[in-house]
Amino acid sequence: MMDRAERQFEELLLYLKEARGFDFTGYKRSSLVRRVGRRMATLQIADYADYADHLQVHPDEFTALFNTILINVTSFFRDPEAWDSLRRTVLEPMVASKASGAPIRLWSAGCASGEEAYTLAMLLGEVLGPDELRQRVKIYATDVDEEQLDEARHATYDAAALKAVPPDLAAKYFEPAGQRYQFRPDLRRTVIFGRNDLVQDAPISRIDVLTCRNTLMYFTPETQARVLGRFHFALADTGTLFLGRAETLRHHSPLFLPTDVKHRIFRRLPRVGAGYPATSMTWQNAVRGDEPVGVEQMRNAALLASPVAQIVVTADGLVALSNQQAERLFGVSSRDVGRPFQDLDVSYRPVELRTYIEQALAERRTVHLKDVRHHSTYLEVQVTPLQEGDADPLGVALVFQDVTAARKLRDDLETANRELETAYEELQSTNEEMETTNEELQSTVEELETTNEELQSTNEELETTNEELQSTNDELQNANERLRRSSAELDGANAFLDAILSHLRAGIVVVDQSLQIRAWSRQAENLWGLRSDEAIGEHLLNLDIGLPVDRLRPLIRLALSGEAEPGEIRLDAVNRRGRQITVRVACSPMLDEGAAIGAILVMEE
Incomplete structure (x- = not known):
């Protein structure tokens, strides 16, 4: 269990990480305690908590503390024999093995004030020209120290610093700049400086030579293993790692093979078994100033920030890349890079992807999967093989597009169409019932006329035909009863129609040939704030509502002609609440024996 001082020291390290982004939790505690204690002794502060308070009040103390912790000891050609071995055994064979014009990528990790990076530039300048x-x-x-990076970017050094540079190289690669010497500006562009924390930031990829001299020795063994795993990922298949004299890789033989133990030069080995270290495949830290940023870095950064979830899987079935959306949807993060894809839940849930990956690789074409249900969302998955020309695919890109909103709109549209079709069928049925009732009424009228004629012709025989008259009266009563029932049925049909219209999600308006409003549903009231008793009987084009009714004239004219198919239009409008909306208006003819007697307008937001 930690005592009070140890707990306060860990809290101080956490504060440094949160306040300034420097993560020292992986550094050796003995060295950290000694260096932080040196600053506290200078300020005569005995308690770590008090020192944290001092940092909050005096932000300038951060710079002094970091300079004390980060012992930036470096120089040109430090340990000359090791640099000579690097040139003979690594740089010259590497250049000879590369195709003419092929790019060469190097990484100087923990570069401090830049001497090591410019040493690499001079050696390659001698090899390449x-x-x-x-x-x-x-x-x-x-480096993690911004002040050191600023000094390195200026590329100017005093005469004492240049004493370590061979005179012929100093004359060839440096120019006088006042009392100092500046690295040649035309070659300075080959070196790109940026902040990178080896413990928590992503490494740079596809590196041919990686130099990290006398930096690992300040980390704990666990942190060293994690950093070396990142270095292994960063290096190309034939890449080389160049360490300092105080460092060795005795405990990391599965990752690197020593080629010059004396001078700490190691060759990258293929990783067998477990996945790659937690990282992504891009250098995410910004490069300051006007140094050019590689297109590859920008492409990777854009992919990571893409709003569409993406996972890249190698042809061997290993996870090569995942972006932020993939982590949000499936929990696949940079920590899973290098793991077998089949070990991840996303490989079989929400859909068995491994079969489709094999299909895409075998057929060399994109495989599409639609309406894949994932929790409360629907996804469209694309499995695309990645290849250059006719070569074998390098792997596949899995793209997961969230189509939940589109599917909901489609389902809503299908539901609305079904409801509209049902309403139309019910209206049609009601219309047929009304036509039947009208025929019955017509028949009754004819019977009444016949009876009246009979009464007139038999008036003189009234007394003798009283029974016949009574029979006729009974028939009249029956006819009246049928008429009453027909009228009640008509009222019920109208009430039924009103009930249907009131439950439709769309507003329904029915007009006759003269554009007089005959029906105005409750949803139409909700849309435009006009009651049915105010609307019915009015001319449609005379309404003063938030809908530009004049623009409906051509649509209604086509419907009333009886020759056009049902049409629709989308209009910008203002609803009864004063809110701007877009309304879809569909218009269909209302037919009677094949002739248009009116039009039905369906309005939906």
């Missing part, structure tokens, strides 16, 4: 150096070489130099 200045022109090839400018055209082919990119040296990425990173």
